[in-house]
Amino acid sequence: MIVMHKIVAFIGCLLWTGAIAQIAPPAACGPVPTADQLAWQRMEMNAFVHFTVNTFTDREWGLGSEKESVFNPTALDANQWARVLKEAGFKEMIVTAKHHDGFCLWPSAYTEHSVKYSPYKGDVVKAASEACRKYGLKFGIYLSPWDRNNAQYGRPEYVTYYRNQLTELLSNYGPITELWLDGANGGEGYYGGANEKRTIDRRVYYDWPATIALARRLQPHISIFSDGGPDIRWVGDEEGYAGETDWCTVTRDTLYPGKPDINDLLIHGSESGAEWVPAETDVSIRPGWFYHASEDTLVKTPEALFEIYLKSVGRGATLLLNVPPDRRGLFHENDIKSLQGFRKLLDETFGHNLAAKARVTADNVRGNAGEFSAINLTDGNPDTYWATDDGKTSGSFEISLKEPRLIKYIVLQEYIQLGQRVKAFNVEAWIDGAWKKVAEGTTIGYKRILRIDPVTTSRVRVNITDAKACLVLANAAVY
Numbered sequence: 017m018i019v020m021h022k023i024v025a026f027i028g029c030l031l032w033t034g035a036i037a038q039i040a041p042p043a044a045c046g047p048v049p050t051a052d053q054l055a056w057q058r059m060e061m062n063a064f065v066h067f068t069v070n071t072f073t074d075r076e077w078g079l080g081s082e083k084e085s086v087f088n089p090t091a092l093d094a095n096q097w098a099r100v101l102k103e104a105g106f107k108e109m110i111v112t113a114k115h116h117d118g119f120c121l122w123p124s125a126y127t128e129h130s131v132k133y134s135p136y137k138g139d140v141v142k143a144a145s146e147a148c149r150k151y152g153l154k155f156g157i158y159l160s161p162w163d164r165n166n167a168q169y170g171r172p173e174y175v176t177y178y179r180n181q182l183t184e185l186l187s188n189y190g191p192i193t194e195l196w197l198d199g200a201n202g203g204e205g206y207y208g209g210a211n212e213k214r215t216i217d218r219r220v221y222y223d224w225p226a227t228i229a230l231a232r233r234l235q236p237h238i239s240i241f242s243d244g245g246p247d248i249r250w251v252g253d254e255e256g257y258a259g260e261t262d263w264c265t266v267t268r269d270t271l272y273p274g275k276p277d278i279n280d281l282l283i284h285g286s287e288s289g290a291e292w293v294p295a296e297t298d299v300s301i302r303p304g305w306f307y308h309a310s311e312d313t314l315v316k317t318p319e320a321l322f323e324i325y326l327k328s329v330g331r332g333a334t335l336l337l338n339v340p341p342d343r344r345g346l347f348h349e350n351d352i353k354s355l356q357g358f359r360k361l362l363d364e365t366f367g368h369n370l371a372a373k374a375r376v377t378a379d380n381v382r383g384n385a386g387e388f389s390a391i392n393l394t395d396g397n398p399d400t401y402w403a404t405d406d407g408k409t410s411g412s413f414e415i416s417l418k419e420p421r422l423i424k425y426i427v428l429q430e431y432i433q434l435g436q437r438v439k440a441f442n443v444e445a446w447i448d449g450a451w452k453k454v455a456e457g458t459t460i461g462y463k464r465i466l467r468i469d470p471v472t473t474s475r476v477r478v479n480i481t482d483a484k485a486c487l488v489l490a491n492a493a494v495y
C-alpha cells in the first residue's frame with residue numbers, strides 16, 4: 017500500500033514538473049492570416065487566363081459593341097490550359113468570365129451578350145472549372161465590375177445585374193477559390209447603344225460590402241482580390257515585382273478599389289497595418305493581357321519568368337501569371353515552351369535543398385524548449401518553427417553543412433500564422449576563416465528568396481537584427 021502511494025506521488029510529481037516545463041508559444045504579433053489566406057499564400061504560383069471577344073478583335077479593352085458572332089474559337093480545349101499550368105507548377109486558374117467589354121464566357125440568364133449567342137455556343141467557365149478539377153487546380157473567377165456593353169451601367173440596376181451574374185458564377189461551377197475584382201472602372205463605352213462616357217464614384221456606386229457579403233455567403237472559403245483587398249491586395253504594378261520590403265499588413269481604411277496614388281502603399285504594405293492583406297503580383301507572359309498574333313515573338317523567356325518569380329514569390333507575395341489562349345482557344349506553342357523552360361529552371365535551382373536536415377544552432381531558443389528549437393528550421397515541416405524568448409527581437413542561427421558546397425540562394429520563411437515580424441536581417445557565410453556578409457534585407461514574411469554572389473562554404477549564419485516581436489521562423493533553406 018505504501019509502495020502504491022509512493023508511485024502515485026512520484027507520477028504526480030512528474031506531471032507537476034512537466035506542467036512547469038511547458039513553455040507557452042509566442043503570442044501572435046499584429047494581424048494574422050485566416051486559414052484560407054494561409055492556404056492561398058502557400059499556393060505561391062497561380063495563373064490568369066484572359067479570353068474574350070478581344071482575342072478575336074485584336075484589342076486589349078473591348079468597346080462593348082462587339083457582335084457575339086466574333087467569339088469563335090475553333091479548337092478550344094480547357095484541358096490543355098489546365099494540363100500545361102499543372103505541369104508548370106501552378107496551383108490555381110482564374111478565368112476572365114467577363115472582361116470590361118461585357119461579353120460573358122458562360123451562358124448568363126441575364127444577358128444575350130454571351131457565348132450562348134456566339135458560334136461557339138459552349139460554356140467556357142464550365143469547361144475551365146471541370147478541367148481544373150480534373151488536373152487538381154483551384155479555380156477562380158474574374159468578373160469585371162466595369163461593363164461597357166450593359167445599357168444600365170452607371171445606374172443602380174446594373175449593380176443588381178452584376179450581383180445576379182456573380183450569383184450564377186458562384187453557385188454553378190463548384191468551389192471558387194478566388195474572386196478577382198478589377199480596379200479599372202468607368203469611362204467611354206457602348207452601353208446598349210448610348211455610346212457615351214459614364215463615370216461612377218468607385219467608393220459608393222457598387223456598394224462593395226454587400227457584394228462581398230454575397231460572395232462569402234455563396235462561397236465561404238473564397239479569397240477576394242481587389243486593389244485594397246479585403247483578402248488579397250494588388251501589388252501596385254503589372255510588371256511582376258513586389259517590394260523588397262513587403263508587409264502583408266495594411267489598414268483597409270486607407271485603400272479602396274481604384275484609389276489613385278496608392279501604388280507605393282500597395283507595393284510595400286504597411287508595417288503597422290491593422291489587417292492581413294497580402295500582395296498578389298499579376299503580370300502577363302506577353303506584353304498584352306489578351307492574345308495578339310503580333311506578340312507571338314514577344315513571349316517572356318524562361319529566364320524572364322524566373323526573375324519575376326524571384327521578385328514576387330521571393331519577396332513574400334504570390335505570383336499571378338497570365339497565359340492568354342489564342343484564337344483556336346489553345347495556349348500558343350511559344351507560351352508552352354516558355355512555361356516548360358521556366359519549370360526546368362525552378363527545378364534545377366530549387367530542386368535540392370543543401371540544408372535539408374542540416375545541423376542548426378541558435379543563440380537563443382524560447383525557454384530552451386525542444387519544441388522551439390532551431391532544428392525546426394531545416395526539418396522540412398512548415399508547421400514547426402524556431403522561436404526566441406519574448407522580447408528577443410534579434411538573434412542568429414547557424415546552419416552547418418557536412419562539407420563545403422557552392423551556394424547561390426538562401427530561402428527564409430517566417431511562421432506567419434503568428435504574424436509577420438522581421439524588419440531587418442543579414443546573412444553571412446564562413447569564408448577563409450571569417451564571416452563574410454553575403455546578403456541583407458528588410459522583411460521576410462511568408463517567403464524570402466535571396467540570390468547571392470555564389471560562395472563555397474559549409475557554414476551559413478542568419479542574423480535577424482530587428483523585428484516587431486520575438487522571432488518565429490518556420491524554414492531556412494540553402495541552394
Ligand code: FUL
Pocket residue numbers: 076198199200298305
Ligand atoms: C486591368 C485590366 O484593365 C486589364 O485589362 C487586365 O484585366 C488586368 C489584369 O487588370 O486593370
